[in-house]
Amino acid sequence: MGSQRQAIGRARLGDELRRLGLREGASVMLHTRMSALGWVVGGSETVVRALLDVLGPDGTLMAYASWEGHVYDAGDWPPEHRAAYLAEPPVFDPATAAVDPDYGRIPERVRTWPGARHSGHPEAGVVAIGARADWLCQPHDDDGYGARSPFARLVQARGQVLMLGAPLDTVTLLHHAEAIANVPSKRTATYRIPVARDGEVVERDYTDILTGPPGALEYERLGFEEDEFAVIAREALAAGTGVRGRVGQAECHLFAADDLTRFAVSWMEERLGGG
Secondary structure: OOOOOOEEOHHHHHHHHHHHOOOOOOEEEEEEOHHHHOEEOOHHHHHHHHHHHHHOOOOEEEEEOOEOOOOOOHHHOOHHHHHHHHHOOOOEOOOOOOEOHHHOHHHHHHHOOOOOEEOOOOOOOEEEEEOOHHHHOOOOOOOOOOOOOHHHHHHHOOOEEEEEEOOHHHOOHHHHHHHHOOOOOOOEEEEEEEEEEOOEEEEEEEEEEOOOOOOOOOHHHHOOOOOHHHHHHHHHHHOOOOEEEEEOOEEEEEEEHHHHHHHHHHHHHHHHOOO
16 A cells, blocks of 8 residues: 555545436446555445445446456467367356456456346446346347447436546447447457356357457547547547546546437547448
8 A cells, every 4th residue: 555545435435426426326337447546445345335325226336247258359369378268168157257357346346246237248248236237237148239238228228437547448338339330341250159048058159349459440540549439538528528526536537328429429420431
């Protein structure tokens, strides 16, 4: 614990989340960088409890839950790793599938919270706890980020997206905007994994928009020197979509999911050839 890191407790987190604009009763998708907040008394559990305090019994907390065992980017692995994976591939089971640790500590904490629900998708999956968890996490097999996904339901619910110290290039909802934007020539990825279902293991093929570099759309045409999601989110903020504030020591952002999606879809269509 460094001397410059403030001690942040549950009550202060709750007060500052309310001040930022987190609504009681809302459905909120959370992205967190714990280290930015300061030294949180009780760690990730305290963060989740503070969020649930603010959301109340009618609210719902949702997080991105891409599986740590998925084979989405196996083409980038060393040959020995690919061979070992193919010889004994892990089975995706939503009941036990841990979240990729690259997405931080909070999504796995939400996944293992009492009463949590998992949407059942290995790459685009979400986990949720609260009043609308079942609805948000309806079976999520064939439409990773599109109009039938949990991301679309978050928009339908007029939910919120909370960037709790997380960088703007991690706004997962923008993949939903990519999926529904009227832009030609979207890049996709197809992968096959074994899935546990009804007591059996079956092979499943999934095809989704490409979420890793170079991205689903031809962003390279625009000549950005930074991640395109950070550009879109910052321009949304400049246009009055979303707010900035501080929680603990972290710079944080809060967006209305429907407003951010509309802004992003329009941005993508205008710059990348939509009708």
